[in-house]
Amino acid sequence: MRTRIAYIASNTFREAVRDRVLYNLIAFALLLSGAAIFVGQISIEIEKLVVINLGLTAVSLFGIVIAIFIGIGLVSKEIEKRTLYTVLSRPVRRWEFIVGKFFGLAGTLVVNTFFMAIGVFAALFYVSHKFVRADALILVALYFIVLEFQIICSLTLLFSSFSSPLLSAVFAFSLFVIGSFAEDLRNFASMAHGFSRWLATGAAYLVPNFSAFNVITSIAHEQPVAGQLILQNTLYALFYATMALSGAVLIFERRDLK
Amino acid sequence: MKPRQKTTMVASACLILSLAASSFLLHRIDRLRPQGAADDALFLSSPKVIQRASLGYDGLMACIYWTRAVQYFGFRHHYFATSYNQLAPLLEITTHLDPHLMVAYEFGTSFLAPKPPHGAGEPERAIELLQYGIQQNPDSWKLYYDLGFVYYMELHDYKKAAETFERGSHVPNAHPFLKVLAAQMAQHAGEYETARMLWSATYQTAQDAQIKENAVEHLRALRVDEDVEHLQQAVTRFGERTGRLPASIAELASAEGLSGAPVDPDGHAYKLTPEGRVEIRVPDDFPFASKGLPPGYKPAPKYHQLQ
C-alpha cells in the first residue's frame, strides 16, 4: 500500500516535471525576482525590501498557479483520458490513488519552491552583497508559503474529484482569494447576529485561513515570527489538508467513472 | 466489512477529526495574533499602494478595511488599550478606498480624537481625516458638524468650531441646529447645554452602533456631572445655612425640597461622604463622568491592559 502510494506520487512528480508549462512558470517567477533588483534601484534605501516583497510574492503567486494548474488535471484529466481505468483495474485502491496524487503534487511544489527560493536569495545577495541573520526569516516565510501550497493542493484534489478541470480551477482560485481574507471573513461573521452569525461563522471556519500564512510584509520589515505561530500554522495546514483529502476520498470512492 | 466501507469509515473519521482540529487551531491562531489583519496597516500604510493593489475592487477593499478598523478599535477598547496607533491608518486607507463611506469619518470623530482609553488621542489626525472627507464630499453637512465637534470637544477651539458650524450651515439641506451651534460657540453658552446638544445630535445622526453607544455614554456622564455639580452646590448652601454638613443625601434632599433622594441615570442614589463630597455609587458604569468620582479613582481594567 505504502509503496503503491509512493509509485503514484513519483509518477505524478514525473508528469509535472515533464510538463513544459511548469518551466515557463518558474522562469517567469525567477524573472520577477530579478526584476525586483531594478525596481529596487529606482527607490533607494528600500532595495532589499522590494526584493524580498516582490520575490516572495512571486514565489507564492506562481506556486499557487502551478498548484492549481497541475492539481486540477490530476484526477479529472485521468478520467477524461481514461488513463485512470488502467490504474484502478490494478490492485490500487481509490484512496491510494488520491493520496499518491497529493504527495506527488505536494512534492513537486516543494521542489519548485526550492528553485524559486534560490532565485530570491540570489537577488537578495546581489543587492546587499551579504546575508544577515534576519534573512533567515525569509526561510520562515517560504516555509509558510509551502504550507499554503499543501492546502491548495488538497483543495484542488478535492474539487477535481467531482468536477471538471475548469470548474475546479475556478473553485480553487476563489477559495485562495477568500482564504486570504479569512480573518476579515471571521470579523464579518462576528458582527452578524442570530442564525446568520452561526452560518457565517461556520463558513468562516471552513474556508482555509491563509491570512496567518502571509508574513511576507512583516518579514520584509525584519519583524520576527512567533515560534508558536510556526507550530500552529504547521498543525493547521496538516489538519486542513487531511480534511480536504478525506473529503476527496469520500467523494471519489463513490464516483462512477463514466 | 467490505474494503470500500472500511475506507468510507476511516475517511469520515479523518474528516471529522481534522475539521475539529483545524477549527480549534484556527481559534488559537486568532488568539495568537488578535490583530493579524490590522497588522498590515503597520507596513502598508500608504492608501495609494493599497488602492492599486486592490485591482479596482476598491469598494470591497474599503468594506474590508472598514471592518478591520472597527474590529481593531472594538477589540482594543474592550481591553482598555493605551494606544490605538493603527486606527488612523486603517481609517485613512478605508476613506481613500471609498471616499464616500461616511460612517468611517464619523468613527474617526468619535474614536480618533479622544484620549486613551476611549480613543486614539490623535485629534489632529481626526481633523485631517474630516478635512479630507469634506474635500471629497463638500455637500455633506454631517462632516462639518463632526469637524466642529472635534474642535470644540477635544481642542476647545471655540473660534474654529464656530467657523466650521457656520460653514456647514450653508450646505444645502443642512440640519438647522448647525446654525444654533454656531451661535452658541460664539457666545460660549452653557457648557452642559451645548455638550448635550452635540452628543444628542451625534446619537441621532450616527449610523454605527458603536458610535451611538459612545454618545449615550457621554450623555449619561453629562447628566451625572450636572447632577453632582448641583448637589455639591446644595451641600455648600446647606453648610452656609446650618453651619454643618448634611448627615445624609436624604437630609440634603429634604432641605432642598426634593421629593426623595436624587438618583443617577442607572437609578442608584448618589452618596454623600462624611467629608461632604457627592459621589456616584458605581463609578465604573460611567466611564466618561468627570465629577462625583472617589479621589484617585481609576477605571478597573477588565482583563489585562493592552499596550
Add this chain to the structure above:
Amino acid sequence: MPAIEILGLEKTYSVGFWRKRLKLALHPLSLTVEDGEIFGFLGPNGAGKTTTLKLLMGLVFPSAGSARILGREWTDPSVKAQIGFLPEQPYFYDYLTAHELLEYYGQLSGVPAKQRKQRVEHVLDQVGLRDVQGVQLRKFSKGMLQRVGIGQAILHDPKIVFFDEPMSGLDPIGRREVRDLMSQLKSEGKTVFFSTHILSDAETLCDRVAIIHKGELRGVGAVEDLTSSVQGTVEVIWHGSQVPASIKALGAGCHVTGDRVRATINESQQDAIIDALRRERLRLIAITPVRTSLEAYFVEKLRRAETTAGSTK
C-alpha cells in the same frame, strides 16, 4: 470453477441536471465464463459492453447484483492482481515512454522489482513493439498505442484478460497479430474476455459468445451452435461497371460502385459465377467467403428485439 460469474449485474444512471431521470444502461445480466476460454462479448455500439466491463473492473458501481471472478468477490482487491484490462481506445500518460509506462504499471500490479525489467521487454516483444526505447507515447500512432494497451494488460501475467474492442484502430496485419496473441494467451491457459462489434473477429476466435443489445443479453452459446443453421455465402468482386445477364441469372445480389461490381451469392454457385466471368472476359478481383453466419444470427436477434420492442409500444 468458472473464471467469471456475473450474477444479475445491473446499472442505472440518473441523467439530466434538474429533473433526474433514470436510464437503464444494463439490464440484470447473468453470465458465466469458463476457465481457459476465449469469450466474445458482442453487440453494436452503445449496447452496454463497456458498461459491463467497467462494472467488472470496479470503475462504476452496480445498482444491483454482484459478480465473482476466480471464485472471489469481484471487489476483492486481491482479484485485481490476477486480471488485466485493456480499455476501449486506450490513451496513456503521453509523457512516458513505453518502457516507463509498463514499468509503472508493473509497480502498481506488484510485479517484483527483479522481474519487472525482463517482463517489460518480453511483453513489448510479444505485442510487436520493438525499437521504441526513449520515444514518448505522444509520438505513438493509434495502432502502437493499442499494442501498448495490450501490453499493459498482460504485463503482470494475469489469469484473466479483459479486452474492450481490442481490434479497433488496427490495420489488417495488426488485427491478425492481436488475434494470434489472443489464441496464444488461451494456449497459455488464460481466460480471454473481449468485447467487439466486429463479428468476424469473434467468429474466428471465440469458443463462446454472448450477444448484447440495448443493455440486454440476447443470446449466449458456442459459435458453432449459433451459426449451424445458417449457410455460407461468398462475395465476388470484379472489374467492370455492368452486370452481365448471365450472372444476374444466377440470382446474385449485385452492387456497382465505380468500376467495381460486388456480388453476393450462395457458396454453391461459386464455380458458376467464376465461369460466367471468364466467358464475359471480366477481370476477377476477389472472392471472399462472407461469414454472414454469425452476422445473420446477430442481425436476426437484433431485428427480433426491435419488433418486440415495437409491438409493446
